[in-house]
Amino acid sequence: xxxxxxxxxxxxxxxxxxxxxxxxxxxxxxxxxxxxxxxxxxxxxxxxxxxxxxxxxxxxxxxxxxxxxxxxxxxxxxxxxxxxxxxxxxxxxxxxxxxxxxxxxxxxxxxxxxxxxxxxxxxxxxxxxxxxxxxxxxxxxxxxxxxxxxxxxxxxxxxxxxxxxxxxxxxxxxxxxxxxxxxxxxxxxxxxxxxxxxxxxxxxxxxxxxxxxxxxxxxxxxxxxxxxxxxxxxxxxxxxxxxxxxxxxxxxxxxxxxxxxxxxxxxxxxxxxxxxxxxxxxxxxxxxxxxxxxxxxxxxxxxxxxxxxxxxxxxxxxxxxxxxxxxxxxxxxxxxxxxxxxxxxxxxxxxxxxxxxxxxxxxxxxxxxxxxxxxxxxxxxxxxxxxxxxxxxxxxxxxxxxxxxxxxxxxxxxxxxxxxxxxxxxxxxxxxxxxxxxxxxxxxxxxxxxx
Amino acid sequence: xxxxxxxxxxxxxxxxxxxxxxxxxxxxxxxxxxxxxxxxxxxxxxxxxxxxxxxxxxxxxxxxxxxxxxxxxxxxxxxxxxxxxxxxxxxxxxxxxxx
Numbered sequence: 001x002x003x004x005x006x007x008x009x010x011x012x013x014x015x016x017x018x019x020x021x022x023x024x025x026x027x028x029x030x031x032x033x034x035x036x037x038x039x040x041x042x043x044x045x046x047x048x049x050x051x052x053x054x055x056x057x058x059x060x061x062x063x064x065x066x067x068x069x070x071x072x073x074x075x076x077x078x079x080x081x082x083x084x085x086x087x088x089x090x091x092x093x094x095x096x097x098x099x100x101x102x103x104x105x106x107x108x109x110x111x112x113x114x115x116x117x118x119x120x121x122x123x124x125x126x127x128x129x130x131x132x133x134x135x136x137x138x139x140x141x142x143x144x145x146x147x148x149x150x151x152x153x154x155x156x157x158x159x160x161x162x163x164x165x166x167x168x169x170x171x172x173x174x175x176x177x178x179x180x181x182x183x184x185x186x187x188x189x190x191x192x193x194x195x196x197x198x199x200x201x202x203x204x205x206x207x208x209x210x211x212x213x214x215x216x217x218x219x220x221x222x223x224x225x226x227x228x229x230x231x232x233x234x235x236x237x238x239x240x241x242x243x244x245x246x247x248x249x250x251x252x253x254x255x256x257x258x259x260x261x262x263x264x265x266x267x268x269x270x271x272x273x274x275x276x277x278x279x280x281x282x283x284x285x286x287x288x289x290x291x292x293x294x295x296x297x298x299x300x301x302x303x304x305x306x307x308x309x310x311x312x313x314x315x316x317x318x319x320x321x322x323x324x325x326x327x328x329x330x331x332x333x334x335x336x337x338x339x340x341x342x343x344x345x346x347x348x349x350x351x352x353x354x355x356x357x358x359x360x361x362x363x364x365x366x367x368x369x370x371x372x373x374x375x376x377x378x379x380x381x382x383x384x385x386x387x388x389x390x391x392x393x394x395x396x397x398x399x400x401x402x403x404x405x406x407x408x409x410x411x412x413x414x415x416x417x418x419x420x421x422x423x424x425x426x427x428x429x430x431x432x433x434x435x436x437x438x439x440x441x442x443x444x445x446x447x448x449x450x451x
Numbered sequence: 452x453x454x455x456x457x458x459x460x461x462x463x464x465x466x467x468x469x470x471x472x473x474x475x476x477x478x479x480x481x482x483x484x485x486x487x488x489x490x491x492x493x494x495x496x497x498x499x500x501x502x503x504x505x506x507x508x509x510x511x512x513x514x515x516x517x518x519x520x521x522x523x524x525x526x527x528x529x530x531x532x533x534x535x536x537x538x539x540x541x542x543x544x545x546x547x548x549x550x
Binding site: 357358387388389390393410414417418421426427431432 | 472473496497498499501505522523524526527
């Protein structure tokens with residue numbers, strides 16, 4: 001009953017392409033049959049309603065059909081991808097997975113029953129509602145990942161409203177709230193799920209070109225990689241109509257360069273959290289960081305100290321392994337510092353990332369954006385260091401574009417400072433520079449805050 | 452590596468040069484023993500001072516292989532601040548570096 005609306009859509013679009021995977025097309029008829037197949041297979045594997053099932057996969061056709069069947073069977077689904085392979089054991093333990101299904105590169109499945117009997121108040125709550133569940137891990141850069149438990153029935157609600165059928169690149173991972181959102185949106189509207197074999201700029205852009213994708217949901221870091229790799233010069237991107245970005249603050253410099261290069265592509269900022277799902281958002285314009293967020297099922301408010309709080313109908317029940325982050329009146333404290341102008345907000349960065357220099361606030365993303373305007377900087381990470389005089393100082397780790405083995409540190413520093421002075425206050429300008437040749441993004445194409 | 456008093460002064464002057472590259476003509480910091488670094492007589496604010504000290508630290512590291520944080524707790528708690536003038540700072544660096 002939970003996926004009836006999806007199966008009806010599949011049935012009405014049998015001949016349309018549902019999935020592109022490994023250069024092969026899979027129709028909605030194929031997906032419909034495969035989903036039915038899994039619905040029959042799950043009982044044979046002893047997978048019953050309420051069971052916690054981990055799926056280790058990417059967006060393979062089988063992984064998609066299996067996900068849908070597990071929803072229908074009211075299981076609690078724990079998607080994980082190779083990017084978290086080193087944490088697999090921790091995730092199995094935290095989620096109390098009772099089954100682990102792995103899909104190989106050739107899309108063959110293997111199912112292992114663990115010796116766990118999952119027990120948690122949230123699992124009981126889902127069983128009582130006879131609702132499927134979803135566990136997503138927050139990709140926190142420090143400490144243990146937190147496991148957010150969702151009522152999938154609620155998350156599915158918004159997909160029942162018919163919207164445009166899009167040919168979407170599944171860039172965001174299968175175990176990421178944005179990835180799950182792209183997948184469900186695309187299938188619910190009989191669009192086409194276009195998978196990529198890896199997430200390098202050349203592969204992603206060539207896939208857009210070859211399969212005429214019109215939507216690329218991604219991150220600011222990847223948009224920056226598209227620009228610095230110049231991959232866009234090698235492929236035809238005329239089919240691409242919309243690029244959405246979320247997950248981290250967008251450097252204004254990247255935004256402007258992208259809109260200048262691709263005036264025909266609409267850039268939309270999204271706002272989503274593993275804990276709440278993806279909010280509907282509307283950017284003021286393609287070159288603006290201001291956006292309206294909310295939509296049906298979401299309410300927003302901003303605390304006196306500028307932190308965004310959200311009340312979501314589809315919000316998670318809570319964390320399996322951490323205290324509830326909800327306020328007494330049911331609002332989720334995002335930890336994101338925002339600026340408000342009428343109906344619009346602008347995300348400045350995580351509250352925890354703000355650098356306090358002698359009592360003045362510095363937002364790393366803002367400084368990084370200014371540094372990135374320099375053509376010889378490929379990536380910049382701004383971080384803080386304790387200082388006896390100012391409390392903290394702003395530091396920057398730079399990766400330069402092609403350079404000689406020996407370069408004049410002082411000359412670079414002087415140029416950088418002179419450039420920063422044109423748009424920043426002196427306390428915002430990095431006082432210390434370090435250089436590194438390694439790339440600064442995570443497997444999720446999110447800027448890594450390592451320092 | 453041993454550091455002479457003259458080298459301490461030269462290092463400070465070099466840092467002043469670096470700071471001056473981004474200052475307006477009428478705000479340049481004068482190179483002189485008695486130039487006030489921090490306080491009411493000084494054209495520098497706390498951010499300038501921190502930048503000056505970091506630049507000095509960098510030269511000490513690169514040219515003399517001397518590693519230390521000038522603005523440390525000891526410096527901050529001295530009865531007479533070492534950050535009053537170029538001269539007091541040079542004396543403080545000389546003492547700290549040769550300790």
